[in-house]
Amino acid sequence: MYVLLTVMALVWMFPLVWAVYNSFRDYDYVLLNGYLSVGGYTFSNYIDSWQIGGIPHYFFNSLIITVPSVLLILFFGSMAAFILARFSWKFNIFMLAVFIAGNLLPQQTLLTPLFRLYNAIPVPYWMSSSGSLYDSYWGLIIVHVAFQTGFCVFVLSNYMKTVPHELLEAATVDGASLFRQYWQVVMPLCRPALAALATLMVTWIYNDFFWLSP
Template sequence: MTAQAPAKRVRTAVAAPRPVHKARRKVKPARVLLHVFLSVTALVWLIPLLWAVYTSLRPYDETASRGFLTFPKAITGENYSNAWQQAEFPHYFWNSLLITVPAVLLTLFFAAGIAFFVTRFSFRFNLALLMLFTAGNLLPPQALITPLFQLYLKLPLPSWMSDSGLFYNSAWGVIAIHVAFQCGFCTFVLSNYMRTIPHEITEAALVDGAPVWRQFFQIILPLCRPAFAALATLESIWIYNDFFWALVLFQTGSKRPITSAIANLSGEFFTNPNLVAAGALMTAIPTLILYFLLQKQFVAGLTLGSSKG
């Protein structure tokens, strides 16, 4: 017998994987121009803010003798402390809070009710009603100031709401005009957002026996939180920064909001621009804090509704 020869082992060589080179994206000239444009725009937008910060940290004597376009010899926060005391910022901050918070809450509540009515119920004039509220934003405030001023001098208010017994020279009068002017914009935004919510949700709630008020408060309003956060941020900034209505509808200077406190830093014959710059920056602090706190909700409210439906 002959022994069988062992089978030869066949070794297969495994080729090493070749490195995969990712294809580089070609940078288009249009994209380069876009980034250059955005960078220049951001820089131009920030120049006034940076200039105000630079001016507020310099003493007035130095800028008066050497000019504003010079390198500072001293940096100080004295302008901020002086502006805080001279303009009575705590008092005027409280006045702005008393105006802004009720105005924003009432605006969002009324706008949400109108938007719910025109989007969830079909009737003959729902589109015309929505257009009527939206068209109110097209009227400039200066065109209404004379009849509104005469109206405020005749509309009564209870003594616990106004010292004068009228809408004029009352915080409620300024709140009312803010609500009236801002309801149109908020109704437009909320109605577009509510249209993205399926009608099957409210129809199912109606079948379960939920009345209209329960549908509004427990179903629709919770689903509109991103839109409410975005609108609350915008409305708070707009109403807080208002100076026109407070100047016209307030007779007593101590009742005016924080925007009028900056005017108190300017004298009749002399104005310290360094002091005014410090006061303006302190005025902007609450709006910046509000934006940074609600930044995530603000961006979500602006973009979430566009991806539905």
């Protein structure tokens, strides 16, 4: 089994390793001698892509959208999840279903309404060169927060239910407010879940092209 898994891992990794290897080779040399040849090493491919492709500009744009979106998603999602996990009331299931339903709604169905809405909402020109939410960082951040918060609430609410209720009772007896219980008791215990969600959110938002304005 150990040998089989090792061979499967090597076979799985070979295309990626070979692609990285060929990225350090001259394109004309590879065309002339074949992809299985050896030689023609150069860093010009990365230099050209960095300078000509405008990678710093696009990477900075992605950071402006991804970082605030992930932070807001985790913050709002964790607060909503804390309330759903902390209190037992008859609307808990309904509220959780509302958050989950937001993830089940196809984003394509909202493309045209959001386009019209964003063009109709005026914002200062220091926020957007178009004078509206359309074609702005703010519009993309709002969309990602709205669509991804539901999944965050679903995951964190189930994770927070595993936190012993006695910890919160002890914090209440010690005079801790509800927000302090959330911030200083529950949130530190949810670091594994927050880290996993942050990784997923960064991957989804950073790789998103659907909501990018032309």
